Amino acid sequence: MRNFDLLEPKTVAEACRMLGAGDEVRPVSGGTALLILVKQGLLRPHTLVNLKKLEGANAITREGAGAVRIEAMATIHEVETSPVVREHLPVLAAACHQVANIRIRHLATIGGNLAHGDHQSDPPGVLVALGAEVELSGAGGVRTLKLADFLLGTYETALEPGEMVTAVTVPPVEGRLVGDYLKFTTGSSEERPCAGITALVRLEGERAAEARLAVGAVASRPLLLCQADPSETDLEVMADRAAEEIDPIPDLRGSADYKRHLVRVLGRRALAAAWKEAVT
Amino acid sequence: MRHLITANVNGRERELSVKSNQTLLEVLRDDLRLKGTREGCSVGVCGSCTVLVDGKPVSSCLMLASNAEGKEVLTIEGLARDGNLDPVQQAFLDHQAFQCGFCTPGMIMAVKGLLNENPKPDEAEVRDYLSGNICRCGTYVEVMAAVEELTGKT
Numbered sequence: 001m002r003n004f005d006l007l008e009p010k011t012v013a014e015a016c017r018m019l020g021a022g023d024e025v026r027p028v029s030g031g032t033a034l035l036i037l038v039k040q041g042l043l044r045p046h047t048l049v050n051l052k053k054l055e056g057a058n059a060i061t062r063e064g065a066g067a068v069r070i071e072a073m074a075t076i077h078e079v080e081t082s083p084v085v086r087e088h089l090p091v092l093a094a095a096c097h098q099v100a101n102i103r104i105r106h107l108a109t110i111g112g113n114l115a116h117g118d119h120q121s122d123p124p125g126v127l128v129a130l131g132a133e134v135e136l137s138g139a140g141g142v143r144t145l146k147l148a149d150f151l152l153g154t155y156e157t158a159l160e161p162g163e164m165v166t167a168v169t170v171p172p173v174e175g176r177l178v179g180d181y182l183k184f185t186t187g188s189s190e191e192r193p194c195a196g197i198t199a200l201v202r203l204e205g206e207r208a209a210e211a212r213l214a215v216g217a218v219a220s221r222p223l224l225l226c227q228a229d230p231s232e233t234d235l236e237v238m239a240d241r242a243a244e245e246i247d248p249i250p251d252l253r254g255s256a257d258y259k260r261h262l263v264r265v266l267g268r269r270a271l272a273a274a275w276k277e278a279v280t
Numbered sequence: 281m282r283h284l285i286t287a288n289v290n291g292r293e294r295e296l297s298v299k300s301n302q303t304l305l306e307v308l309r310d311d312l313r314l315k316g317t318r319e320g321c322s323v324g325v326c327g328s329c330t331v332l333v334d335g336k337p338v339s340s341c342l343m344l345a346s347n348a349e350g351k352e353v354l355t356i357e358g359l360a361r362d363g364n365l366d367p368v369q370q371a372f373l374d375h376q377a378f379q380c381g382f383c384t385p386g387m388i389m390a391v392k393g394l395l396n397e398n399p400k401p402d403e404a405e406v407r408d409y410l411s412g413n414i415c416r417c418g419t420y421v422e423v424m425a426a427v428e429e430l431t432g433k434t
Contacts, residue, residue, distance in 0.1 A: 028344070
């Protein structure tokens with residue numbers, strides 16, 4: 001592999017100082033995305049800052065008010081198998097289980113996944129559907145952004161020089177969410193998603209108070225549609241609207257027209273399944 | 281730049297001086313001469329370089345060697361004990377769960393990882409877990425038979 005120096009901070013403050021040193025200094029956590037880019041010569045950093053050795057940076061906890069906080073260095077497998085995530089955010093556990101293969105899930109981190117900004121990935125869409133926020137730490141302190149505002153485009157995020165993602169937080173839900181993540185691949189099952197659809201219905205008591213449809217992996221950033229007090233007929237309209245509004249990136253997994261068609265079909269299917277779960 | 285790390289490799293404590301840009305795979309193969317772990321795709325897709333780190337399967341081609349600090353690394357060479365094959369190795373032999381053998385060390389380590397995590401997986405769980413290990417000879421049926429024997433299904 002191309003040569004680089006590896007700096008190994010023990011604290012976030014130290015890491016941010018190192019990351020502020022210039023464009024050719026990049027952070028690395030699990031390495032499953034970044035090292036491929038380095039191996040392929042697409043990225044030529046002279047220094048990598050290893051975030052894997054930050055202490056206590058992988059905890060997953062439920063906070064007092066009911067928010068779930070996932071420290072950035074939690075691996076995808078740790079998110080997938082966390083009792084807190086499985087109990088309170090089963091849709092996130094289900095989506096993380098479908099990321100790549102077991103070996104990658106043991107290495108890749110949730111913070112790295114989001115900071116990498118690759119649109120062809122499972123977690124960003126589902127986290128946008130859950131209204132997640134990212135915590136960014138830098139020399140100037142800590143700030144919080146909606147994940148939907150953090151993800152700007154393919155490989156593009158709102159991270160400033162010298163900043164790193166330190167946590168992702170899913171705010172408490174009023175009522176409860178039912179629904180699932182539907183992954184569609186055009187190759188083998190462990191491939192990157194051609195489309196990743198999250199359909200959720202938020203129940204307040206027995207009443208369906210909101211329907212959410214998030215489309216990941218199709219456009220350069222996830223698309224989220226929400227509908228208050230939905231009826232069953234609203235759901236098809238939502239899926240059709242998503243198919244109209246999405247700006248699909250054509251690639252080897254499908255043409256723009258094909259992906260638009262997928263969004264309509266899978267969106268309807270996922271919302272219908274969520275609705276069925278909500279009313280039974 | 282070099283990093284001095286200690287890691288337990290196949291039951292033996294090692295002090296290793298690893299380069300910043302070295303992967304665990306490169307340290308195993310080039311420095312420790314453990315050639316059983318194979319480099320296939322080099323991008324985490326094929327599974328040939330699977331080793332266990334603290335009992336969990338990882339793609340050693342994408343893990344920076346420095347991150348093995350303080351970890352237990354198990355490779356195909358560390359499975360046999362006192363001249364006896366590991367049950368997973370024996371099951372692969374008994375079912376001829378390989379042809380050319382290139383993917384076999386990774387496949388066996390993945391099965392070890394699976395059984396560490398879930399000693400009694402059902403067929404769907406086995407298929408799901410091993411979906412990221414590719415055998416271009418197509419010995420999947422025999423691999424499934426070997427795993428079924430190990431989980432007591434045959």
